[in-house]
Amino acid sequence: MAETIFEVKNLAFTYPKNGVQALKDVSFRVEKGEVFGLLGPSGAGKSTTQKILTRLLKDYGGLVRYRGKNLREYGDGFYEDIGVGFELPVHFSKLTAVENMDFFKRLYQKNIDYSSLMERVGLGEDKNRLVGEFSKGMKVRLNFVRALLNDPEVLFLDEPTNGLDPANARIIKDLVWEFKERGGTVILSTHLMNDVEELCDRVAFITQGVIREISTPRELKIKHGRREVRVEYHENGRTKDKVFPLDGIGDNPEFLEILKDGSVETIHSGETSLDEIFIKVTGEEISHE
Amino acid sequence: MNKFGILMQDEFKRLAKYNIIQVSLGVTVLWLAVLFLIGRNEAGAFIPLFIFMDVSMMTMLLIGAGLFYERQENTLKTLMVTPVSTPAIIASKIVSAVYIALQSTVLIALAGHFLFDASINFFALIPFVILIAVAHAVIGYLVSMHVRDFTSMIAMLMLYMFIFAFPSIFYAIDMIGGGWETLLIVSPSHAAMLMIDFSFGAEGIGTLTIIGVVYLSFLSIVLMRFFVYPKYIETAIKE
Ligand SMILES: Nc1ncnc2c1ncn2[C@@H]1O[C@H](COP(=O)(O)OP(=O)(O)OP(=O)(O)O)[C@@H](O)[C@H]1O
Numbered sequence: 042m043a044e045t046i047f048e049v050k051n052l053a054f055t056y057p058k059n060g061v062q063a064l065k066d067v068s069f070r071v072e073k074g075e076v077f078g079l080l081g082p083s084g085a086g087k088s089t090t091q092k093i094l095t096r097l098l099k100d101y102g103g104l105v106r107y108r109g110k111n112l113r114e115y116g117d118g119f120y121e122d123i124g125v126g127f128e129l130p131v132h133f134s135k136l137t138a139v140e141n142m143d144f145f146k147r148l149y150q151k152n153i154d155y156s157s158l159m160e161r162v163g164l165g166e167d168k169n170r171l172v173g174e175f176s177k178g179m180k181v182r183l184n185f186v187r188a189l190l191n192d193p194e195v196l197f198l199d200e201p202t203n204g205l206d207p208a209n210a211r212i213i214k215d216l217v218w219e220f221k222e223r224g225g226t227v228i229l230s231t232h233l234m235n236d237v238e239e240l241c242d243r244v245a246f247i248t249q250g251v252i253r254e255i256s257t258p259r260e261l262k263i264k265h266g267r268r269e270v271r272v273e274y275h276e277n278g279r280t281k282d283k284v285f286p287l288d289g290i291g292d293n294p295e296f297l298e299i300l301k302d303g304s305v306e307t308i309h310s311g312e313t314s315l316d317e318i319f320i321k322v323t324g325e326e327i328s329h330e
Numbered sequence: 331m332n333k334f335g336i337l338m339q340d341e342f343k344r345l346a347k348y349n350i351i352q353v354s355l356g357v358t359v360l361w362l363a364v365l366f367l368i369g370r371n372e373a374g375a376f377i378p379l380f381i382f383m384d385v386s387m388m389t390m391l392l393i394g395a396g397l398f399y400e401r402q403e404n405t406l407k408t409l410m411v412t413p414v415s416t417p418a419i420i421a422s423k424i425v426s427a428v429y430i431a432l433q434s435t436v437l438i439a440l441a442g443h444f445l446f447d448a449s450i451n452f453f454a455l456i457p458f459v460i461l462i463a464v465a466h467a468v469i470g471y472l473v474s475m476h477v478r479d480f481t482s483m484i485a486m487l488m489l490y491m492f493i494f495a496f497p498s499i500f501y502a503i504d505m506i507g508g509g510w511e512t513l514l515i516v517s518p519s520h521a522a523m524l525m526i527d528f529s530f531g532a533e534g535i536g537t538l539t540i541i542g543v544v545y546l547s548f549l550s551i552v553l554m555r556f557f558v559y560p561k562y563i564e565t566a567i568k569e
């Protein structure tokens with residue numbers, strides 16, 4: 042059985058300053074080698090959860106175990122193990138990309154040679170430019186490189202593809218995938234369905250500080266998806282569409298007739314996109330209040 | 331190299347990149363130029379005053395500004411998730427503040443000693459300047475972590491100077507009378523002024539100087555432990 046990396050039980054957190062109860066009851070486990078997604082709308086508590094797991098917030102209720110040991114018992118050595126990719130740019134703007142990486146790199150015992158990674162994320166040419174001159178997407182990519190500097194076992198990513206064009210988002214996703222293939226564990230928070238669908242082994246839906254559901258992206262689709270088929274076909278020179286139930290579709294005469302007479306233009310299975318599930322799960326919860 | 335050494339090295343590198351060391355040196359050169367303009371006979375009286383202004387006000391301003399930049403860049407947060415302890419990070423910043431203060435002090439004091447015949451007790455001056463720099467760096471940090479933007483930081487520092495530093499300067503140049511002495515002792519600036527005056531052989535202020543030393547030490551520790559340290563962590567993790 043895989044080793045449990047994080048075990049989170051009844052996590053609760055209130056920001057002392059404004060009394061906002063960001064987390065009410067959050068429990069989940071993250072196993073070694075998986076990509077675990079925290080998915081939820083803005084303000085749900087994703088970043089707060091990550092900040093607790095990365096020991097930035099300490100006055101939480103509930104229990105967090107990292108590799109079987111209470112997270113509170115770890116010292117700064119914990120950070121040798123993990124890499125944290127923040128949502129916002131976090132570099133010295135008057136230093137070049139290389140100077141930034143060299144600075145952070147020396148704080149760790151274990152290092153990677155980051156230059157090939159820098160090339161991979163398309164910053165090879167700009168590595169000697171001041172980070173202050175970087176575009177937003179370039180800073181996001183540099184954040185990602187920085188998170189991997191110490192060759193971590195666990196990678197935390199907060200909205201890793203936010204602000205990236207599709208090509209660069211692709212590269213980051215590939216790198217996350219490769220990290221996982223090497224045995225790494227990833228905890229990723231996002232509100233982008235695309236990221237979840239492509240990257241996550243399991244995903245926790247979180248809204249208003251409570252986990253509503255933990256599942257695989259596939260199970261979610263099956264569970265919340267409509268079991269139906271939508272067919273577009275032409276009839277008398279006009280395009281029409283009709284929806285058929287998936288159950289017993291092989292014996293549905295009307296459906297078979299459309300197939301046979303060759304008038305079909307498109308067929309879509311009715312599996313709901315995760316986008317719709319997101320709105321359904323999170324939207325429902327909001328309207329309950 | 332150990333982690334603290336690395337932090338120190340990088341702290342200095344950044345102070346240079348952000349022109350903080352250069353600005354500090356530039357200001358020192360200005361002080362020296364003014365001393366020459368004042369002329370050999372009169373300059374001696376101004377040396378302690380210039381050292382005071384440099385070590386208290388420039389430290390606050392430069393160190394406050396440095397931290398303010400870092401705050402804006404979110405790099406404090408990045409450091410929080412590396413295997414270096416927060417006290418080590420803060421300590422590296424305080425040490426760099428002390429370095430900048432000492433650099434100016436030594437230059438002005440050496441000029442005073444060799445060119446303006448000032449009598450200086452270096453064995454008092456150097457440790458006193460270290461203490462003054464630490465206290466004012468701590469105050470500078472506190473201010474820069476509590477303000478929203480650069481303008482309000484400058485405004486806060488100016489306010490601080492009006493309340494604490496200027497009365498001591500007025501007192502030093504006899505613009506306000508001796509009756510204020512007891513009131514001024516609660517001012518970190520005045521404690522600093524006393525300590526520097528003492529190093530320049532001022533007489534009859536031994537007891538007050540000791541009170542000043544105790545006060546600044548106490549103030550630095552309390553502000554650091556109960557205000558700067560927790561506020562630093564809060565500031566660092568905030569998005
Ligand atoms: N530093 C803070 N101080 C006070 N309240 C905060 C702070 N950070 C977050 N909150 C509050 O806690 C709640 C959860 O915020 P959190 O940042 O965890 O959400 P999120 O799921 O990451 O949202 P997003 O998708 O917008 O990043 C929100 O109501 C937010 O207003």
Ligand SMILES: [Mg+2]
Nearest residue numbers: 087088128199
């Ligand atoms: Mg967030």
